Amino acid sequence: DEYNVGFETAAMTKSGYKNIVVVAVRKAIISYLQDVFTKTFVDLSSVDVDLFSAIRGLCGSSQDSHCGLCALVDFNERGIDFTIINNGEYITSGEIPAFQAEGSGGNFFEAPGKDVADLVNEEIARLLHTVQDSSLFSNLEKIYLAGDKADSSIIPHLQAVQQNTEIQFADPFKNVGLNPLEDPPILIKESAEKFLAAIGMTLI
Numbered sequence: 001d002e003y004n005v006g007f008e009t010a011a012m013t014k015s016g017y018k019n020i021v022v023v024a025v026r027k028a029i030i031s032y033l034q035d036v037f038t039k040t041f042v043d044l045s046s047v048d049v050d051l052f053s054a055i056r057g058l059c060g061s062s063q064d065s066h067c068g069l070c071a072l073v074d075f076n077e078r079g080i081d082f083t084i085i086n087n088g089e090y091i092t093s094g095e096i097p098a099f100q101a102e103g104s105g106g107n108f109f110e111a112p113g114k115d116v117a118d119l120v121n122e123e124i125a126r127l128l129h130t131v132q133d134s135s136l137f138s139n140l141e142k143i144y145l146a147g148d149k150a151d152s153s154i155i156p157h158l159q160a161v162q163q164n165t166e167i168q169f170a171d172p173f174k175n176v177g178l179n180p181l182e183d184p185p186i187l188i189k190e191s192a193e194k195f196l197a198a199i200g201m202t203l204i
Helices: 028-036 050-061 113-129 136-140 154-161 187-190 193-199
Strands: 003-009 020-026 069-076 079-086 089-097 138-147 166-169
Touching: 003 028, 003 069, 028 187, 050 069, 050 089, 050 138, 050 193, 069 113, 079 113, 089 113, 113 138, 113 154, 138 154, 154 166
Parallel strands: 069 138, 138 166
Antiparallel strands: 003 020, 069 079, 079 089
16 A cells, blocks of 8 residues: 555566566555645646656657667766667666776776676676577667767767667657747757656656
């Protein structure tokens, strides 16, 4: 009675078991958010998990995101989050905590771009190998970079080891109508990838 629980069925893993993502959120947290929003002019219609919001934001930004296999790599203060998506559907996910960076003082974001690219490539490969359909491993079409700590310096190094994969920053505003009478804020024009989960929340 203390939790709101939801679930979503994902792809089959090599273990042969059905992969189900279960999300549990304390009702006290939901109640707190509802209380906060009752004091504003904003109606709180739903609460979502940022991982699924990010997928929704990515798929809503481009029709290409609905077709084929892609990896969403989110760079944030905690480290790097990975989500494998196929035809717009969640497949599997993983993370590398920031403190796992070797030779960088425990901080991913002080490590050389090549070192980070190698870690990203290894984690994507590991996740793909856990999926039952092994053909997915050789068919990765795109890697999308997102998050507050995403850095373009990783792209050439990652492209060197993912030569058949298109690598780009996620742009959740690609198919979003902005006010034509005003220039978009600098943050939207230059760092659209930071808003992926936020835009995904509006597409529920």
